[in-house]
Amino acid sequence: MKNEWPLWEIFIRGQHGMSHRHVGSLHAPDAEMAIKNARDVYTRRNEGVSIWVVEARHIAATAPGEKGPLFEPSESKVYRHPTFFDIPDEVGHM
Amino acid sequence: MAVDQEKLLQFLLRQGDNTLILGHRVSEWCGHSPILEEDIALANTALDLIGQTQMWLGYAADVQGEGKSADDLAFLRDAWDFRNVLLTELPNGDFGRTLLRQFLFDAFQSVLMGRLMKSSDETVAAIAAKASKEVAYHVERSADTVVGLGDGTEESHARMQEALNYLWPYVGEFFASDDVDAAMAEAGIAPDPASLREEYDALVGKVLADATLTIPASKYAHKGGRTGYMHTEHLGHLLTSMQWLQRAYPGCEW
Numbered sequence: 001m002k003n004e005w006p007l008w009e010i011f012i013r014g015q016h017g018m019s020h021r022h023v024g025s026l027h028a029p030d031a032e033m034a035i036k037n038a039r040d041v042y043t044r045r046n047e048g049v050s051i052w053v054v055e056a057r058h059i060a061a062t063a064p065g066e067k068g069p070l071f072e073p074s075e076s077k078v079y080r081h082p083t084f085f086d087i088p089d090e091v092g093h094m
Numbered sequence: 095m096a097v098d099q100e101k102l103l104q105f106l107l108r109q110g111d112n113t114l115i116l117g118h119r120v121s122e123w124c125g126h127s128p129i130l131e132e133d134i135a136l137a138n139t140a141l142d143l144i145g146q147t148q149m150w151l152g153y154a155a156d157v158q159g160e161g162k163s164a165d166d167l168a169f170l171r172d173a174w175d176f177r178n179v180l181l182t183e184l185p186n187g188d189f190g191r192t193l194l195r196q197f198l199f200d201a202f203q204s205v206l207m208g209r210l211m212k213s214s215d216e217t218v219a220a221i222a223a224k225a226s227k228e229v230a231y232h233v234e235r236s237a238d239t240v241v242g243l244g245d246g247t248e249e250s251h252a253r254m255q256e257a258l259n260y261l262w263p264y265v266g267e268f269f270a271s272d273d274v275d276a277a278m279a280e281a282g283i284a285p286d287p288a289s290l291r292e293e294y295d296a297l298v299g300k301v302l303a304d305a306t307l308t309i310p311a312s313k314y315a316h317k318g319g320r321t322g323y324m325h326t327e328h329l330g331h332l333l334t335s336m337q338w339l340q341r342a343y344p345g346c347e348w
Contacts, residue, residue, distance in 0.1 A: 005129075026131050029242060036235050037131040040138050 008034040013050040097281040103157045104274045110150030111178035117143030142228040149221040169340040173330045180319040181264040183329040191257035193239045200233035214282035237301045244305025266315025
């Protein structure tokens with residue numbers, strides 16, 4: 001018999017205009033309780049304006065073993081960074 | 095017409111003692127809950143209740159006019175001075191009973207705070223407005239848990255029904271009006287609690303039905319807490335623990 005509640009990944013938006021950020025995970029019997037638990041565990045010091053929860057088993061992830069083929073080829077492609085343009089001073093911060 | 099200050103004080107003590115005693119009871123779970131998430135949630139609830147206590151008893155101390163503070167009222171009164179309903183001082187029992195007691199209390203508070211927000215007394219209205227957001231969350235959470243456990247496994251259902259049979263006779267005291275309530279109602283400070291029963295029964299009835307729990311048929315209601323006439327034997331034990339530090343080290347601060 002399975003007694004453990006499913007694991008949920010918690011994403012919190014700290015303020016309007018920012019994106020949701022992964023803050024951690026917790027256990028809950030369903031999505032509604034996961035939101036309530038997230039509210040109690042992760043926003044008790046006024047950290048958030050919005051909460052997303054997703055059951056951990058629904059997240060597809062890259063395997064650490066595939067790191068080489070997936071990420072190493074981009075290490076040597078500096079030309080992909082748009083750092084070769086001169087930005088006029090008047091543009092200010094981009 | 096100025097309201098009788100002694101009666102206003104009694105009304106405020108009833109509010110503050112309810113949240114103080116239940117807040118302390120709930121805090122007893124800290125570090126003992128079945129899972130980390132519930133442990134934090136219960137600690138949050140306890141802190142909310144104690145925060146509301148500071149407002150109610152702070153105002154009570156002002157009305158009393160003897161230069162005392164909310165802390166004095168919380169830690170230096172004896173059992174017979176407390177005006178909380180008996181439900182709040184009952185032992186926690188298992189997790190299910192604690193959450194059912196919480197729901198029965200939260201449901202009453204959610205009905206009451208809605209009315210107190212329109213109180214003719216500005217301070218009462220302001221306290222109720224602040225508390226109402228916490229209460230709205232508490233009742234949602236405790237109701238969900240009551241449904242989850244009541245309509246859960248065979249064992250959780252049986253435990254919740256047993257808890258309801260034990261707690262239900264303590265619900266009636268919420269609505270036992272007396273001359274203090276009559277004076278508050280006349281001054282527009284607070285509703286007559288008896289007038290809240292229908293709304294309470296509708297809310298509680300729906301949640302308990304969803305939880306597949308049966309409300310006991312008996313109308314018998316324990317009383318004596320909100321009048322201070324006679325508390326249960328459990329209150330003295332609770333105070334012994336809660337007030338120990340101020341009793342052993344009078345005036346101690348940190």
